[in-house]
Amino acid sequence: MPELRQLRILVTVADELNFTRAAAKLFMTQQAVSKAIRQVEHELGAELVERTTHAVRLTAAGKSLVHDARQILLLVAAAVDRVHEIGSGRAGTVQVGFSPALGPGERDAVVNALRAGASGLTVALNELRPEKALAALQSREIDLAVVRIAPDSTALDSAGLPPTPARLYVPVGHRLAARTTPVPPAELDGERLLVWSPPGTPLTDLIIDHLAMAGATVQPHLSLTMGMASAVNDLPGLDAIAIAPEGWHRPGRTVELHLAEGILLPLVVVWPAGASTTIVDRLREAFDDHRSG
Numbered sequence: 001m002p003e004l005r006q007l008r009i010l011v012t013v014a015d016e017l018n019f020t021r022a023a024a025k026l027f028m029t030q031q032a033v034s035k036a037i038r039q040v041e042h043e044l045g046a047e048l049v050e051r052t053t054h055a056v057r058l059t060a061a062g063k064s065l066v067h068d069a070r071q072i073l074l075l076v077a078a079a080v081d082r083v084h085e086i087g088s089g090r091a092g093t094v095q096v097g098f099s100p101a102l103g104p105g106e107r108d109a110v111v112n113a114l115r116a117g118a119s120g121l122t123v124a125l126n127e128l129r130p131e132k133a134l135a136a137l138q139s140r141e142i143d144l145a146v147v148r149i150a151p152d153s154t155a156l157d158s159a160g161l162p163p164t165p166a167r168l169y170v171p172v173g174h175r176l177a178a179r180t181t182p183v184p185p186a187e188l189d190g191e192r193l194l195v196w197s198p199p200g201t202p203l204t205d206l207i208i209d210h211l212a213m214a215g216a217t218v219q220p221h222l223s224l225t226m227g228m229a230s231a232v233n234d235l236p237g238l239d240a241i242a243i244a245p246e247g248w249h250r251p252g253r254t255v256e257l258h259l260a261e262g263i264l265l266p267l268v269v270v271w272p273a274g275a276s277t278t279i280v281d282r283l284r285e286a287f288d289d290h291r292s293g
Helices: 004-016 019-026 030-044 060-087 104-115 130-138 202-213 228-232 278-292
Strands: 049-051 056-058 091-098 120-127 144-147 156-171 192-195 219-222 241-245 254-257 264-272
Touching: 004 019, 004 030, 004 060, 019 030, 030 060, 056 060, 091 104, 091 130, 104 120, 104 241, 104 278, 130 144, 130 156, 130 264, 144 278, 156 278, 192 202, 202 264, 228 241, 264 278
Parallel strands: 091 120, 091 144, 192 219, 192 241
Antiparallel strands: 049 056, 144 264, 156 241, 156 254, 156 264
16 A cells, blocks of 8 residues: 555656656655655556656556545645644634633633634533533543632643623612712622622632722622523612623613722633643633733
8 A cells, every 4th residue: 555655756756757856856866766656556566657768657547546646645734734723722622611600701702712813613612610610621521611710629720811800780770770980899888799609719708808898898698590690680689789790781670880999800711730731822822912902
């Protein structure tokens, strides 16, 4: 069975119809080119090239093999290119886990970052609670996850992404609903604050501590709805406020306001320890470029 190297030599001889020129193009000696052609002819039991003192011509068998060899070499080149594209995170499918605590803008930013300059890449989004994201990463069901707080596990590596601003959500009819200027956190003193994890967990404590330092003591109310976006919709019935990512305003039910002293929500990318960081590196570079721009 001819090797790819031998097929390339044969195709070059067919293109040049001259062993000297073919050898120069292949950076080989003329003797090595002739030997490779003879080896293929011997293996196949057919003459492929007619040689005379004045000309080189392909036989019918040679023309047939050269035609097929060109297709084979094109397929191999395309396969190699695709492997390089997948290896560089620019083709194939990447499975991304994301926390329910991420807003729509943050999810879009992740997808846009991964697909920038990678039109052949498919990004599959999987909404997972942090504990399930940990298991999915360890089993390699997902390639990476974007969360608020990195799980404490030696099986995972993590890196911080630029934090994103939080917004204040209040029910329609709330005393602050008509505000057109940013709300100082101190004005939230005494409010009932909807949270998605109990006090004592990192994200909830970050928000409560930030408000406390600004002079606002709030009453945490643990949401019974797992998805943050859906839970914000519950605010009118709970007589509560929420601090969450931007983009979850529900017309007719909630109002999205800016905070005078902004709260930045952490954003972290997590991946299996020891796995390739090509995709992660592209994600981080895109986020850093966006921040610097």
